Amino acid sequence: MERVPILKIGDILLVSIQVDMSDQTAVQLQEDLAERIVATGCHGVIIDITALDIVDSFVGRMLSTIASISKVLDAETVVVGMRPAVAITLVELGLSLNGIRTALNVERGMELIAAHTDEREFAFDDEPDTETTASS
Amino acid sequence: MERVPILKIGDILLVSIQVDMSDQTAVQLQEDLAERIVATGCHGVIIDITALDIVDSFVGRMLSTIASISKVLDAETVVVGMRPAVAITLVELGLSLNGIRTALNVERGMELIAAHTDEREFAFDDEPDTETTASS
Numbered sequence: 001m002e003r004v005p006i007l008k009i010g011d012i013l014l015v016s017i018q019v020d021m022s023d024q025t026a027v028q029l030q031e032d033l034a035e036r037i038v039a040t041g042c043h044g045v046i047i048d049i050t051a052l053d054i055v056d057s058f059v060g061r062m063l064s065t066i067a068s069i070s071k072v073l074d075a076e077t078v079v080v081g082m083r084p085a086v087a088i089t090l091v092e093l094g095l096s097l098n099g100i101r102t103a104l105n106v107e108r109g110m111e112l113i114a115a116h117t118d119e120r121e122f123a124f125d126d127e128p129d130t131e132t133t134a135s136s
Numbered sequence: 137m138e139r140v141p142i143l144k145i146g147d148i149l150l151v152s153i154q155v156d157m158s159d160q161t162a163v164q165l166q167e168d169l170a171e172r173i174v175a176t177g178c179h180g181v182i183i184d185i186t187a188l189d190i191v192d193s194f195v196g197r198m199l200s201t202i203a204s205i206s207k208v209l210d211a212e213t214v215v216v217g218m219r220p221a222v223a224i225t226l227v228e229l230g231l232s233l234n235g236i237r238t239a240l241n242v243e244r245g246m247e248l249i250a251a252h253t254d255e256r257e258f259a260f261d262d263e264p265d266t267e268t269t270a271s272s
Binding site for chain 2: 002003004005007008009010014016018019048050051081105106107110
């Protein structure tokens with residue numbers, strides 16, 4: 001069974017998806033990622049899909065699940081490197097990546113996560129009740 | 137044909153090898169990487185091999201070639217994420233990764249490249265002739 005590696009860079013976990021995801025690989029990735037988020041205390045997950053020619057409903061759902069799990073574990077998920085053709089197909093298929101933030105490349109994804117972390121810290125400092133509103 | 141994605145993070149290009157390398161994929165990666173180094177002016181290349189169970193002579197040679205190409209283009213190559221079993225096999229097979237620096241993980245690889253860049257800049261500032269000695 002293939003296992004997708006998870007790289008830690010500063011406060012961020014980086015996953016580059018290159019292989020076709022089977023059910024088992026997807027579940028394994030979700031488990032590994034959840035464990036790594038808890039072990040490292042990272043606040044951001046970047047998933048790079050540059051290598052993917054197609055994002056079908058299975059992969060779309062997997063990305064949504066990862067984003068949801070990360071959110072519960074207090075980490076923000078950003079999907080980066082989506083090809084133009086993939087974006088077009090997603091829209092044509094009517095798949096909306098619910099709860100997933102996207103960015104053009106890894107660097108912009110990192111900026112997005114950094115901005116979100118700052119924003120949240122600011123919200124906590126200022127008034128804890130506004131946190132949910134600020135991140136929605 | 138599979139294409140290995142190259143991610144740019146700051147002054148570093150990150151390549152995560154997850155698929156079995158064919159001749160064609162290896163050549164393609166070398167070309168892509170050379171182009172990206174020139175296009176971005178990056179001074180470091182990090183190759184992550186966490187996903188590899190085996191590094192045979194073919195992959196070893198590919199890594200050496202990438203390191204040599206990068207060197208000519210003024211970029212340092214660091215291989216990270218080697219599994220203990222892979223290291224043992226490499227030594228048993230008598231394969232020495234010539235001209236390749238290694239580090240335990242991406243973060244340490246980044247530190248190594250940063251240190252090397254500083255060192256080189258210092259050498260340039262101080263006395264240009266010592267540069268070759270300092271980096272060898």
